[in-house]
Amino acid sequence: MANIAFIGLGNMGGPMATNLVNAGHQVCVFDLFPQAVESVVAQGATTKPDVAACVAGADFIISMLPAGKHVESLYLGDNGLINHIAKGALVIDSSTIDKETVIKVASALNTAGINFIDAPVSGGVGGATAGTLSFMVGGSEQDFNNAKPVLDNMGKNIFHAGDHGAGQVAKVCNNMLLAVLMAGTSEALQLGISNGLDPKVLSEIMLQSSGKNWTLEVYNPCPNVSENVPSSNNYEGGFMVDLMAKDLGLAMDTAVQSQSSTPMGALARNLFALHAGAGNGGKDFSSIFNMFNKVEK
Numbered sequence: 001m002a003n004i005a006f007i008g009l010g011n012m013g014g015p016m017a018t019n020l021v022n023a024g025h026q027v028c029v030f031d032l033f034p035q036a037v038e039s040v041v042a043q044g045a046t047t048k049p050d051v052a053a054c055v056a057g058a059d060f061i062i063s064m065l066p067a068g069k070h071v072e073s074l075y076l077g078d079n080g081l082i083n084h085i086a087k088g089a090l091v092i093d094s095s096t097i098d099k100e101t102v103i104k105v106a107s108a109l110n111t112a113g114i115n116f117i118d119a120p121v122s123g124g125v126g127g128a129t130a131g132t133l134s135f136m137v138g139g140s141e142q143d144f145n146n147a148k149p150v151l152d153n154m155g156k157n158i159f160h161a162g163d164h165g166a167g168q169v170a171k172v173c174n175n176m177l178l179a180v181l182m183a184g185t186s187e188a189l190q191l192g193i194s195n196g197l198d199p200k201v202l203s204e205i206m207l208q209s210s211g212k213n214w215t216l217e218v219y220n221p222c223p224n225v226s227e228n229v230p231s232s233n234n235y236e237g238g239f240m241v242d243l244m245a246k247d248l249g250l251a252m253d254t255a256v257q258s259q260s261s262t263p264m265g266a267l268a269r270n271l272f273a274l275h276a277g278a279g280n281g282g283k284d285f286s287s288i289f290n291m292f293n294k295v296e297k
């Protein structure tokens with residue numbers, strides 16, 4: 001069993017750290033919000049008064065933070081963790097952030113003798129709780145192999161996408177496609193409803209036809225078509241519009257860097273930005289369905 005420091009115990013990090021405790025690891029947890037720390041300590045984790053003490057002596061340091069600026073400041077900022085992590089330890093950053101920050105943090109840590117992989121996830125809060133996340137890893141083969149037994153305790157599918165930053169590129173490609181599928185599925189369902197179709201019947205037809213996709217099958221955006229999905233719970237829980245808008249911004253930045261054409265992704269980014277700007281940032285991303293209603297709710 002390993003000595004693990006886990007930093008960032010929000011919607012995703014809290015249950016991920018709990019799964020590591022349940023797997024028998026020694027887990028020292030830290031978050032800026034004391035309540036987030038207390039709830040994981042109640043599951044058997046330990047904590048220290050400051051984050052530097054938490055990472056001292058850890059074999060693995062896992063971070064799950066909102067954005068690139070938080071990750072850069074945690075590791076490379078004033079009195080950053082680069083000064084406190086043991087040489088030879090492995091940093092696993094699972095936050096969804098920009099590739100440039102990954103490469104900057106990875107190369108600074110590598111120079112200091114500390115190993116690093118980017119390992120963003122897919123699967124949402126449900127996957128984090130159930131331990132069934134998909135991890136998309138960027139880094140060396142050796143670091144991937146060292147991290148895999150730990151990642152196996154939090155996820156079901158662990159992929160090695162390539163070198164540093166490749167995990168983040170895979171993540172934004174996936175989420176850009178997800179956003180396009182969610183917007184397209186919403187548009188098709190609303191078109192059927194406007195023309196007198198029952199959305200349950202239309203969903204069944206499309207699920208057996210060539211329009212079948214993940215958003216239709218397991219995350220239907222039309223209320224009361226599927227049970228136990230955010231659309232049937234007033235679009236609460238799940239994956240926030242604000243986070244999808246952030247990921248689409250990262251996808252567009254990535255496209256600009258490589259001079260790629262992403263017209264569907266650009267449209268999806270604008271739709272989700274408009275939807276967030278209309279006061280829906282805290283709702284689940286399937287609430288984009290309402291944008292295609294004749295009167296947005």
Ligand code: NAD
Pocket residue numbers: 007008009010011012013030031032033036064065066067070074094095096097121122123124125238239240243
């Ligand atoms: P969250 O806002 O719920 O949690 C982030 C946590 O980080 C907070 O508890 C915050 O206090 C803590 N934090 C911030 N700066 C810190 C610091 N310097 N030191 C210690 N703690 C600090 O966010 P989340 O939903 O858990 O998402 C985390 C990351 O995972 C994001 O990058 C997000 O894009 C990604 N992600 C989220 C989902 C999802 O469904 N929520 C799915 C896949 C990926």
